[in-house]
Amino acid sequence: MRAALSGVIIMADSASSAAADVILRVRDLRVHFHLSGGLLGKPRVLRAVDGVDLELKRGECLGLVGESGCGKSTVALSIVGLQAPSSGSIELDGEAVTAGGSIDRKALARTAQIVFQDPYASLNPRQTVRRTLEDPLRLHGVRARSEIDDRVATMLAHVGLRAEHADRYPHEFSGGQRQRIGIARALILNPKIVVCDEPVSALDVSIRAQIINLLLELKETLGLSYIMISHDLGVVEHMSDRVAVMYLGRIVETGPWREIFERPAHPYTRALIAAIPDPLLRVPFVRAKGELPNPLKPPDGCAFSPRCRYVEDPCRREPLPALERHRDEHLVRCWRAKEL
Numbered sequence: 001m002r003a004a005l006s007g008v009i010i011m012a013d014s015a016s017s018a019a020a021d022v023i024l025r026v027r028d029l030r031v032h033f034h035l036s037g038g039l040l041g042k043p044r045v046l047r048a049v050d051g052v053d054l055e056l057k058r059g060e061c062l063g064l065v066g067e068s069g070c071g072k073s074t075v076a077l078s079i080v081g082l083q084a085p086s087s088g089s090i091e092l093d094g095e096a097v098t099a100g101g102s103i104d105r106k107a108l109a110r111t112a113q114i115v116f117q118d119p120y121a122s123l124n125p126r127q128t129v130r131r132t133l134e135d136p137l138r139l140h141g142v143r144a145r146s147e148i149d150d151r152v153a154t155m156l157a158h159v160g161l162r163a164e165h166a167d168r169y170p171h172e173f174s175g176g177q178r179q180r181i182g183i184a185r186a187l188i189l190n191p192k193i194v195v196c197d198e199p200v201s202a203l204d205v206s207i208r209a210q211i212i213n214l215l216l217e218l219k220e221t222l223g224l225s226y227i228m229i230s231h232d233l234g235v236v237e238h239m240s241d242r243v244a245v246m247y248l249g250r251i252v253e254t255g256p257w258r259e260i261f262e263r264p265a266h267p268y269t270r271a272l273i274a275a276i277p278d279p280l281l282r283v284p285f286v287r288a289k290g291e292l293p294n295p296l297k298p299p300d301g302c303a304f305s306p307r308c309r310y311v312e313d314p315c316r317r318e319p320l321p322a323l324e325r326h327r328d329e330h331l332v333r334c335w336r337a338k339e340l
Contacts, residue, residue: 010046023225024079025114029088031074036118044296048074050249052088053323056193061219061226062258065233065241065272069292071249072229076195079227081108093192098118102295106140113186117198124172129156129181131165133188134152140189155184158221159212176207180214187218195227200235233276239263241332243331245269248295248303265332265340267308302335310336319332 031049049071056062056204064072075105077083079090081103088098097103116122133152141146143145153163159180170178179199186194196215200208212235219226229241236243237257244254245266254265264270264285271288288307299306305315315335323331326338334340 005160021058023093024054024227025089025091026052026054026075026079026334027089027091028053028089028145028185029075029078030086031071031078031083032086046076046296047084047249047298048295050098051079052246052249052251054244056225056227057241058192059219060222060241061109061228061239063236063243064227064229064246065231065236065243066246067231067272069295072231072246073197073221074199075246078231079114079115079193080195081105082114101184109136109191110189110238110309111187111191112193113191113194114188114197115179115199118202119175119182120202122182123172123178123185126211128167128169128182129161132181133166133196134186136185151188157190158187159219167309175203176210179203179211183211183218187222190222191224191279193225193227195229197229198231199228201230201232201233210233215239217224233261233272245272248292248298248334250303250320252304253324253330254323255328259327259330263330265330265337266334267310267336267340268304270282271307274285287320310340312336 009084009220029049029052030047033046033048035044035046037222052075055308056192064075066072070334074083078085081097092108117227130152133155133274134148137148137151156163156165161177163178170181172282173181187298199215200211215226216239218224226239228236230236238286240257242255243249243257243260245260245268246252247268254258255268260269261273268288274287275286290307293303293306301318302320308315318335320333321335326332
């Protein structure tokens with residue numbers, strides 16, 4: 001069992017070996033935005049996501065971490081069909097979602113849903129909770145009043161709210177309760193995959209542990225698979241079975257959570273772990289210097305080289321290597337990973 005978070009016991013990750021088949025495959029995903037207004041009017045390309053490979057197994061939680069601006073949320077929006085990829089492929093539960101192809105948005109919504117970061121902005125202030133949860137059901141063909149009422153009441157109970165809350169408006173709830181409503185909306189269609197995009201970063205610290213525990217409980221109860229997107233590695237460590245570390249549009253390290261947190265191989269991962277508050281100073285790693293480089297003009301070679309304390313000349317010149325096996329399921333993209 002993992003450590004407690006803010007005094008609340010967090011359940012241990014327990015994805016069974018019987019549920020180890022892959023429910024999501026992302027291959028060479030690229031999302032590029034073409035911008036105008038460059039030097040002499042030349043168009044510029046923002047490579048928000050630049051060749052991402054991911055796999056999510058049934059019943060597991062994959063943590064996707066990195067600093068703000070690294071492309072995490074763009075990956076999330078592409079997976080749930082809210083951002084068209086420039087190239088690459090996304091396969092959800094055996095169904096391919098490819099760039100440029102037609103997408104069955106209803107079928108996609110029944111497979112993958114998203115919980116947004118800000119519970120204050122993600123709910124329509126003019127709709128009651130009942131209307132918020134009813135609309136997706138009606139859109140997907142549920143017509144019987146009794147079935148709709150039963151599913152709304154059941155989902156509210158799942159997220160820790162009462163049936164009478166259904167007739168209230170978002171402004172009548174606290175931030176934590178609003179996020180529970182957002183979670184209920186994401187789950188009302190019984191999806192198999194839920195993308196959690198910074199689901200607790202806008203909440204008070206005292207509420208975060210409650211929402212994290214709720215998400216873990218729902219994962220076990222409903223048999224869900226999660227992608228947990230966060231820059232807070234403390235949250236990711238408590239929730240994730242595996243972790244993928246993203247930097248400037250690319251995955252630089254991925255592996256089981258214990259491997260990533262106890263034996264990180266990439267200097268950027270080490271820097272992220274060093275940034276976790278640790279009053280006992282048990283983490284032997286050094287924080288990264290500086291900030292993310294301009295994504296419109298990334299450095300040559302390794303994009304992390306201007307901030308890396310282990311940088312050498314080849315790191316500044318040579319294109320990044322492919323993700324290579326470091327040990328078992330632990331993969332890393334770094335010229336000096338074996339030395340470090």
